[in-house]
Amino acid sequence: MKPPSRLLLALPLLLLATACGTGEATTSVTARPAAGGTLTYATDREPTCLDPHVAGDMPQAYVAQQVLDSLVALDAKGRAQPWLATSWDIAKGGRTYTFHLRRDVRFTDGTRFDAAAVKANFDHMVDPDTQSGTAGGYLAPYRRTDVVDEFTARVHLDRPYSPFLNMLAQAFLGIQSPKALARGKEANCAAPVGTGPFIVRKWNRQSDVVLVRNPRYNSPPPYAKHSGPAYADKVIWRFIPEPATRFAAVQSGQVDVIDALPPEDQRTAEHDDRLKVVVRDRPGNPTNLALNTSRAPFDDLRVRKAFLYSADVADGLKSVFFGQYRRAGGPLSYVTPHYSDAYENAWPYDPKKANALLEKAGWGKRDGDGYRVRNGVRLTAEVLLKSDITPNQLALMEQVQATAKDVGFQLKLLRLDAASVNTRYQAGKYDLRDGYWNTNTPDVLHTVFGSEYAVRNGIHSNATYAKDPALDKLFRAAQATTDPAEQQRLYGAAQRLISAGAYQLTLYPQTTRLAAHNGSVRGAALEPALSLPYLYDAWVSSR
Numbered sequence: 001m002k003p004p005s006r007l008l009l010a011l012p013l014l015l016l017a018t019a020c021g022t023g024e025a026t027t028s029v030t031a032r033p034a035a036g037g038t039l040t041y042a043t044d045r046e047p048t049c050l051d052p053h054v055a056g057d058m059p060q061a062y063v064a065q066q067v068l069d070s071l072v073a074l075d076a077k078g079r080a081q082p083w084l085a086t087s088w089d090i091a092k093g094g095r096t097y098t099f100h101l102r103r104d105v106r107f108t109d110g111t112r113f114d115a116a117a118v119k120a121n122f123d124h125m126v127d128p129d130t131q132s133g134t135a136g137g138y139l140a141p142y143r144r145t146d147v148v149d150e151f152t153a154r155v156h157l158d159r160p161y162s163p164f165l166n167m168l169a170q171a172f173l174g175i176q177s178p179k180a181l182a183r184g185k186e187a188n189c190a191a192p193v194g195t196g197p198f199i200v201r202k203w204n205r206q207s208d209v210v211l212v213r214n215p216r217y218n219s220p221p222p223y224a225k226h227s228g229p230a231y232a233d234k235v236i237w238r239f240i241p242e243p244a245t246r247f248a249a250v251q252s253g254q255v256d257v258i259d260a261l262p263p264e265d266q267r268t269a270e271h272d273d274r275l276k277v278v279v280r281d282r283p284g285n286p287t288n289l290a291l292n293t294s295r296a297p298f299d300d301l302r303v304r305k306a307f308l309y310s311a312d313v314a315d316g317l318k319s320v321f322f323g324q325y326r327r328a329g330g331p332l333s334y335v336t337p338h339y340s341d342a343y344e345n346a347w348p349y350d351p352k353k354a355n356a357l358l359e360k361a362g363w364g365k366r367d368g369d370g371y372r373v374r375n376g377v378r379l380t381a382e383v384l385l386k387s388d389i390t391p392n393q394l395a396l397m398e399q400v401q402a403t404a405k406d407v408g409f410q411l412k413l414l415r416l417d418a419a420s421v422n423t424r425y426q427a428g429k430y431d432l433r434d435g436y437w438n439t440n441t442p443d444v445l446h447t448v449f450g451s452e453y454a455v456r457n458g459i460h461s462n463a464t465y466a467k468d469p470a471l472d473k474l475f476r477a478a479q480a481t482t483d484p485a486e487q488q489r490l491y492g493a494a495q496r497l498i499s500a501g502a503y504q505l506t507l508y509p510q511t512t513r514l515a516a517h518n519g520s521v522r523g524a525a526l527e528p529a530l531s532l533p534y535l536y537d538a539w540v541s542s543r
Helices: 058-067 115-126 164-168 185-190 243-252 263-270 301-310 313-320 351-360 391-407 418-427 444-449 469-480 484-501
Strands: 038-043 072-074 080-082 085-090 096-101 142-149 152-157 198-204 208-213 234-239 275-281 284-291 372-374 380-386 410-416 432-438 504-508 511-517
Touching (some): 038 243, 096 115, 115 152, 263 275, 263 511, 432 444, 444 469
Antiparallel strands (some): 072 080, 142 152, 284 432
16 A cells, blocks of 8 residues: 555455446446355465465465455555454554454354454464464464453554554454364364355365355445445356456456456457556565575675676566566555655666675686686576466566676576475575565555564565664564554565665566456455455346
């Protein structure tokens, strides 16, 4: 999201009443919501676990948005609004939040939603056994929850934490049944139980997740367009990794909505009367290559700077993403609150500067293959990539590899299975790692660059191992204030230090890219917190 004057991202956009690529909503006068039917949705990546408290990757949040409700929601201006919590009080000093809860909500297993459920969820998120890299990381300041009475929960933090309510609006922190949580990780991963509009009926691995309507649903968020149960009887959440196959499926109407619209097909989709397209960049830390500063060669700032100058990202995006992705030059995506555009062009493609920096760093010689060497050792860096990387993403990495070679870097692209990537990542055994972090506050900078998140042999979010006391001081000060002007100053200073540290090769913002078939579905929307697909208001129309 952007600051309030530019918060177009947060609007709950109706896909089938939206001009392609503009976000300018229009009103449909011909289609009326109808209950019943099966909605088929197709995406590119399958979650490793459906419980968003565990680990915490975007495919989990996509499904969780349909199944779980949250304590609070965000409105179009990024302000926290009641959802499962009807109101809240923040004690002086900003360390204690008292939530007053709805009294008429039940989880789909029949368990009552109450203060004990809130406590069980927060405790679950921060439990080391949950292995929560996202929800648990966001709750780093959490200490305990007191059950004041049946419908009043008092949450204690160890420090002022102004991003707290925004974090609670994300699907990663969706509320689950305490009875279901007690089943253990395996059962929760297979079928989390929430209060949301849909219920996980079955997860057919490597195929789909079947969601069915919650007939007793009574707790929609404030941005919803209707009340009561969802319109669709069933949602088939399919996994179609191959881009061309996925796009062909929505073109033909075999599926109603697809995510991850291939960039090479976007122009075709926008000119296809059968389809409506919406593309929205997400807030947070953009897609990037994180440089591991804890070991050679990137423990040397000069080498890090040289690598950033060596990468011709802009031309790569034009060629392999067909001009559909914008370059992200700074540590915040441009739609994030308190984003500064001062660092967008801090590291342009400049092989001359890259060569000069490597010369100063002692890498003056080259071998017969053109790679730089020092003391008989080649300047080599291994790039940690998952094997399911998309063809476009891999092509961009290959272009980075090629321009890096021009100045003397040998980049080795390691495509490994998810388990191997995670093992090496947790142990810090990599030089470069691709990643991103979607969140709706500029405090993502703390999550990605804070010293407390630079740990070995465990889940951590600071892939660069940046440890800068000046940054940590800025993060704490920004968390302690609710003054937007002061936050702008503090997060702006943090962006300056991060850019100067050359910690990441930032590439492009993470994006929600949807195409929906006109003849089969109406009303699918994007929720405000992270611009995730939201199918509660969607209905199946006649073909």
